[in-house]
Amino acid sequence: MPSLGVLLLLHQPVLVSLAPDRRLGSKSPDAEGVLNGEYPPGDLLKEEELVPSTSLPQFQFLCSKSSSSFSIHKAAATLFGRLHDQLVNLKTQVEQFEGQFKDRTRLIITGHSLGGSVASLFTLWLLDNISQRDKDKDKSVIKHTLCVTFGAPLLGDKGFQEAISCSSLWNSCFLHVAANQDLVPRLFISPHNPNAMDIDSQTGPYRPFGTFLLCSASGCTCVEDPDAVSELLEAMGLETAGIQNPNEAWQIFDYGKPVKCLMSIVNIKGLAQLGELTVDTLRAGIILQLEAIGVISIQQNSGNRELIAKMEKDCLLKKKKAFDPSKKLNDMKIYMVNLEWYKKTCASDERGYYDSYKSKGSSQKDIKVVEFKKRLNKYWEKMVAEAERKPQTEGAAFMTRWLYGGTNYRRMVEPLDIADYYSKGCRDYKTNGRSQHFIRLEQWLEEAKKQNVSPSSTDSKKQKVSALLTEDSCFWADVEEALILCKSLKDGDQRKSRESTIKNLIKFEEDVMKQIENYAVSPEIFLEKSSFMQWWREYKEIMGTTYSSQLTRFMEK
Template sequence: MSQFSLFSSGIELANLVVSSGLLKLSWDKISELYTELNQSEEIRWKVYQQPQSNCIIVAFVVSPNRTKQLLEEEELVPSSSLPFFHFLRTKIDSSFSISKAAVTLFDCVLDQLSSFKDRVGNSISMIITGHCLGGSVASLFTLCLLKSINQPGTKRPLCITFGAPLIGDKGLQQAISQNLMWNSDFLHVAASQDLVPRFFISPYNPNAMEIDSQIGIYKPFGIFLLCSKYGCSSLEDPEAVSEVLVAMDLEIARNKPPNEQWHMFDYGAVVKRLMSTISFKGISQLSEMIECPRQAGIVLQLQAIGLNRRQQSGDSNPLIAKLEKCEEAFVSKRKMGFDPSKKLNKRKEDMAKLEWYKKVSKSEDKGYYDSYKNRGSKKDLHVVTFKKSLTNYWKEMVAEVERMPQKEEASFRTRWLYGGTNYRRMVEPLDIADYYKENGKKDYKANGRSEHYIKLEKWLEEAGKPLSSQVITRKQNVSASLTEDSCFWAHVEEALIQCELLRNGQEEESTRKKLIEFEEYVMEQIKEYAVSPEIFLGGSSFMQWWKDYEQIVGTSYKSQLTDFMKSRLYQQYH
């Protein structure tokens, strides 16, 4: 990504949206719906069929009187009072707030919308649109639709709002923006002369001469198409959107006639003007040379939305300086953005190298766990690099899942659970080897296990055992399988410690009890074909335990495991 890609593409993307005809199509339906709105109605919505394109448009409008009343009484409702939207909660931050006006109107039509949603097929394209507070309701309904999307290839809804106020706080912004696909499903059209999109972004202050750095608690999400009589441009970075909305508010404040009354802004003229001028190129021109491409792109965008007509340089214009910082942070975040598929191929290579290491170690009759634990050759040292890159990748994966809205988290977990399970079963034994290599270390599961392993294991349990986990299937594939319990070797190491304690005459009764429990655990794993045959290799820590334990219990002691081991039935376990 180039250093100026965000702002240099804003005007082109905006022009592309306008030329697509979606704005005109959406506003035409809104205008038609306003003519049908009765004086007694608070909110009205309607479904418009577009049979030629297998598309439907769902439009929302709210009466001007009700709009004025709700905006004047506006406040935020906490997520604890919004059970219908609990799917937006994340494990990292479960709290967010939504506009009371939007929630109040949404509740009025919730039952009707729920019934309609259940009748819509996955193959139908849908545009959800609305004006002013109708746009707020459209946004909430779109979130509900996104929640229900769980099949690959399902057509996603597009929400287009005109002059809608911001509807939530930073918690809501983060829940939506965390999923890039969700964020791109919202297009908010805001005209420079319309006060409503900026109602809650900052307090109205006609005497302010500079941008207030304390931007309000309402936060934007989605893509914003900002319009003026000079043109239009698009912004996606929420911080940049906030800064520009504040600047637009101040610009209007400087030129606003005293005691001007607020009114519902008509976007019909805006859409018509944009459609008529879209074919002209170069409407905004720089009157002076700006050497920095990023600054030049920002200046052109600000001109297109009616700001910065004097074209001050970044050093003397606080807005340009702020937007430069916003862009740098946004581009950096995108570069580092969470895209599992970007790094997945590299991680597959690392897993393949570990598989090769596992195969070579087996040929040396000691298994990859003990080969790594003892580190007797250069190949063992190379594994440290593979293990580190895989662990960093899956720790990042788990952390990002925790930050996702609950619905998206569940979907993600299902898609990536197989890879995460294989990683855990292959790599956690190596972490166990590192843990017990340090003298005096005990109880890995309680004191040394990483949280990301715990979560990956928990998610597998919550998903239920897949068909491949059935005993008959595991028996057929046991020779090539990984031990299912990724903490198996921690149990072995603890059993070795118990044997050492018995030899030293310490904690005899409790120690013997723990060893019997370990016996039962191992035998259960063997019966289920849940352990790899590698545990029976001559140089493995398990076989070392067995030799120690056999000497301790003597020849007269009998159990299922001792019978299995003494009769060498383990040689047929493959």
């Protein structure tokens, strides 16, 4: 009986092969039958069922706050589970060679048909294990890991796709080769599978991830965009949709031919003919793609105008909506510079930028600050949301550049959010008003400190800016709460005992002193008209002239 073949080559590259054979037969489809190749892959049309992530504990690491659940192909999940012990042994063998990896060494995991699905799951499992073990090191092993599948069906739903695609590092580890004569890659595309569920779009619930190498007798093309992959897989299926003989339709496709072709030549054709038809480079690229995978011929592309126009429109729309954090970060730096200028100008009236913003008027300067704050918040909320969508075990820490930018932004802008919050008469900002993206930025900074990652420590200019900002971005919320406590004592509010209120005020005083000793507060808190100095005067009056502490002695100097 044929079974899963496993091959480890101890020289470069290291290859892991997962490829169950496929034979025609009549038995009912189940995972064991898939493994042993005892029934035709066409029977998988009845097995398009997805299983939820809650029943897949070994892949819970893919969940994140924004993608809390996903589903994958039931047969693939079942087969992976049945092979668990063998795959554990295989993973152990792979780990033994990690220490021998050199710059040009690649770990290649490959599988055919449903074996390709198992290969993808095994690769994810391996990547997670590497990430957990080597989170403090560079991820050179991950960068040199590649999963190549041949004729594999789509594996999971939109949640599964997003969990992988949102990590560019992980997404780049997958290459799926699909031929136009092989029906299995299009197994769960609804026009070719009458049993597929029509959820969210015409292609059903299944979504592609990674890079797809689509092949035909005419050539091949690489596609990364998931929507384009779905459309092209659907278009490729039209050629084989009319085959009457099921045995002929489900014959095993020999992927050796396109692989040999790719290894021997790189052939670019059709450009001369296209030159007479179009000068639009985007449309030209789309037409060449469709010709390469056998969907159209250049001479007869007029019959496929609808498909070409749709792909062109989708491409332009995605480009327009694309969120490029690198380019936008430069815009954010300009807004930050404007806020720093605002901060400096506010110091001249002994008030400080926090209190100046809190009592802002209708001047052009105040209006611009509101706009700068709004744009910065929108950018960093999106940045944090994008990072949250990555697999949990990749860690939350940004690259140093992003970590520094996010930290400076939080320390500069969150006080302005606090000012808006307390201006409305609200209380308890930390519990009821603080945005989740500020919390995550602060947590990521703490994680980086534990790993001895210093945000932009070599940039003296940035160090200077950072030194002028109070490190605790919630400092002014604590000041506001302390002012409210002082007012409650003056007004004789009985909701809290005087002893408890005094205790809380003393704790705030001690916290402030610790920050002063650690040079963690901006000098502007001591400006005469600041909220902090207002608190200090009220607190000193409440405690009386005989009260002495570190802070009272410091303030009297």
